[in-house]
Amino acid sequence: MKFAVIGGTGLIGSQVVKDLNAAGHQAVPHSKSTGVDVITGQGLDEAMAGADVVINLTNSPTFDDASPAFFQTSMDNLLAAAEKGGVGHVVILSIVGTDQVPELDYYRAKALQEHIVANGPVPFSIVRATQFMEFMDAVMSWTADGDTVRLPATPIQPIASKDVAGAVAEVAAGAPLNGIRNIAGPEIFTLDELGRFTLSRKGDSRTVVTDPTAGMFAVVNGDVLTDKNAHLAPTRYTDWLS
Template identity: 75%
Template sequence: MKFAVIGGTGLIGSQVVQNLNAAGHEAVPHSLSTGVDVLTGQGVDAALAGADVVVNLTNSPTFDDASPAFFRTSMDNLLAAARRSGAGHFVILSIVGADRVPELDYYRAKTLQEDILKAGPVPYSIVRATQFMEFVDDVLSWTADDDTVRLPRTPLQPVAAADVAATVTDVAAGPPLGGTLDLAGPDTYPLDELGRLTLTAKGDRRSVTTDDTAGMFAAVHGDVLTAKYGARIAPTHYTDWLK
C-alpha cells in the first residue's frame, strides 16, 4: 500500500515512515520542509495523490488559543484532498483524555481535530496516546528554577515514542477502526514522583516540590490522562527508557 505521512519528518512521523517501508509498503514523508503546507493547502493534493492511506501527524506550532484554528484549517484541507485522491483510510494521533480537560486550549483543539475527522468523508482511525517519555524533560522545565522543580500530583502514564510509532504503524496498515484506540505506557506515576525519578536518574541535584497549582497539568483533575479498560499497554517501562 501507499501511505502519505503528513508530518513525516518529526519524532513520530519519521519512525512511522521507517516502519512502514521496512514492512514492504511505500510510505512517503511530507512536511513544510518538503513543500507541503497544510494551512495554505500548497502541495497537499500532490502529496496525497495515489495514496491509499493518509497519516496526519502534524502538530500546532503553539499550545495556546491559536491551536484550534490550526487543526480546523489543516484538517479541512487534508480531508478535502483525501476525498479528491480517493484515499480509503485517514489516521490521526491524539491524546488520551483530551476531551476531559476542556480547561486547556490545546486539549480542546485536539478534541476538535478528532470531531472533524469523525464527521469527515474518509474512513478513519484515531490513536490516542498518553504523555511521551521524550517530553518529560520539557514538562519539568515549565516550572523549574536553578534549585527547584514545582510539580503537581497529576497521574501520568508515560509512553515511549517508539511504541507510539509502532502502534500508529499497525493501525495505519490495517482496516479503518471507525473509532479510537488508546495507548499507554505500563506504569502510572504522580507527576511529582515522575519528576523526582527523572532528576535522580540524570544526576540532577535539584529538588522537586509538590505544588498542585504548578504548570499546565495543574488544570487536570483526577486520573483522566491515564489509560482505561481496553487500552493497549505498550511494553517500554519508563525506568528502562531512562537507562
C-alpha cells in the first residue's frame, strides 16, 4: 500500500514512515520542507497522487484561539485533495478526552478536526492518544520558577511516542474504523507526582509544588485525560526515562 504521511518529518510522522516502510509498504513523508502546505493547499494534490491512505499528523503552530482556524482550513484542503485523488482512507491523530475540556482552545480545535474528518467525504480513522512522555519537560517548563515547579494533580496516562507511531501505522494499514481508537500508556499518574518522579530520576534538585491553578492542565476536571479501557501501549515511564 502507498501512504502519504502529511507532517511526516515530525516526532510522530517520522516514526510512522519508518514503521510502515519496515512493514513493506511505501510511506512518503510530506511537510513544508518538501513543498506541501496544508494551509495554502500547495503540493497537496501531488502528495495524494497514487496514495491509498493519507495520514495527517500536522499540528497547529499555536495552542491558542488561532488553532481552530488552522484545523478548519487544513482539514478542508486535505479532504478536498484526498477526494480528488481517490484516496480511500484518511487517518488523523487526536487526544484522549479532547471533547471533554472545552475550556482549552487547543482541545476545542482538535475536537473540531475530529468533527470535520468524521463528516467528510472519505472513510476515516481517528487515533486518540494520551499525553506523550516526550512532553513532560515542556509541561514542567511552563510553570517553573527558579527552584520550584508548580503542577496540578491532574491524572494523566503518559505514552511513548514510538508506541503512538506504531498504533497510527497499524490503524492506517487496516480498514477504515469510521470511528475512534483510544491508545494510552500502561500507567496512570497525577501530573505533580510524575513531575517529582521525573526530577528525582534526572537528579534535578527542583521542588514540585502541587498547585491546582498551575498550567494548561489546571482546567481539566477529573480523569478525562486517561482511559483504562484504551488499547494499552507496552512502554512504562520508568523504562522510557532510562
